[in-house]
Amino acid sequence: DVKVTQSSRYLVKRTGEKVFLECVQDMDHENMFWYRQDPGLGLRLIYFSYDVKMKEKGDIPEGYSVSREKKERFSLILESASTNQTSMYLCASSSVRERREMVYEQFFGPGTRLTVL
Amino acid sequence: AQSVTQLGSHVSVSEGALVLLRCNYSSSVPPYLFWYVQYPNQGLQLLLKYTSAATLVKGINGFEAEFKKSETSFHLTKPSAHMSDAAEYFCAVSEGNPGGYQKVTFGIGTKLQVIP
Numbered sequence: 001d002v003k004v005t006q007s008s009r010y011l012v013k014r015t016g017e018k019v020f021l022e023c024v025q026d027m028d029h030e031n032m033f034w035y036r037q038d039p040g041l042g043l044r045l046i047y048f049s050y051d052v053k054m055k056e057k058g059d060i061p062e063g064y065s066v067s068r069e070k071k072e073r074f075s076l077i078l079e080s081a082s083t084n085q086t087s088m089y090l091c092a093s094s095s096v097r098e099r100r101e102m103v104y105e106q107f108f109g110p111g112t113r114l115t116v117l
Numbered sequence: 118a119q120s121v122t123q124l125g126s127h128v129s130v131s132e133g134a135l136v137l138l139r140c141n142y143s144s145s146v147p148p149y150l151f152w153y154v155q156y157p158n159q160g161l162q163l164l165l166k167y168t169s170a171a172t173l174v175k176g177i178n179g180f181e182a183e184f185k186k187s188e189t190s191f192h193l194t195k196p197s198a199h200m201s202d203a204a205e206y207f208c209a210v211s212e213g214n215p216g217g218y219q220k221v222t223f224g225i226g227t228k229l230q231v232i233p
Contacts, residue, residue, distance in 0.1 A: 004160070009158075035223075040126065040225060041225060042207065042223045042224055042225035042226050043161075043207065043223040045220070090160055090161070092160075092161075105151070105163050105166065106161075106163075106221060108153075108160030108161040108162070109160050110158070110159055110160045111158075111159070111160050
C-alpha cells in the first residue's frame, strides 16, 4: 500500500521561528510536491522536486525553501514564520514511470496544520 | 495555461439523491483530468481520472465523471448519495509534459453535505 507520511499533524509556532515540515514517501517516486491549502483558494503549489537535490518553484514560493537530499524525503522550510503562513500543508508524490499514458496520479500525505502565533 | 473552475463551493443533497459536482476546465492541449476527495482531517485521495481513453470514467465509491470536450466540462456524479460521501471534492487538470514534470492545477474545492 502506497504511503506518504508527514512529520506532524498539528504544529504551533511563533512568529520569526524557523519551521521544518518533513515528508517521506515509500513508493520510490521521483516527483514530490508541497502545497498549501486555504479555504476558498484550493491547493496552491509552493515547490516541487523531480529528482534528488533538484527543486523548482511553484506558484507561491515566497517565504519558503525546500530540501531534497534523499529520494524519499522532501522538506519544506519556513525561514522566518509569519502569521500569514498559518495554513494546512500537504505533501504529495508521483511517479514518472507511467509513460504510456503520461498521467501521474499524485499521492497525498495527511497534511500538517500549522498555526503561527 | 490550464485552469479549473468548480461551480459551487458548497453543495447539499439529501441522502439517496443524485450528486452532481460541476467542473469546467481550460487547457491549450488535450488535458488530463482528475477528481480527488478529501475527508475531514485527511489528505486527498484520487477518485477517478480521465486519460483520453473512454469519455465516461468510473471511479471508486460509485462515482463517475464524463469528459465533454465541446463543453470543456468534467462533472462528477453519483446516482445515490450516502452519508459517507460528505467530504470536500477537488477537480484538477494537467496538460502533461512528455518525459518530465506534469503540473497539476486544482480547483478551489466543493464541500458536499449529505442531509439525512
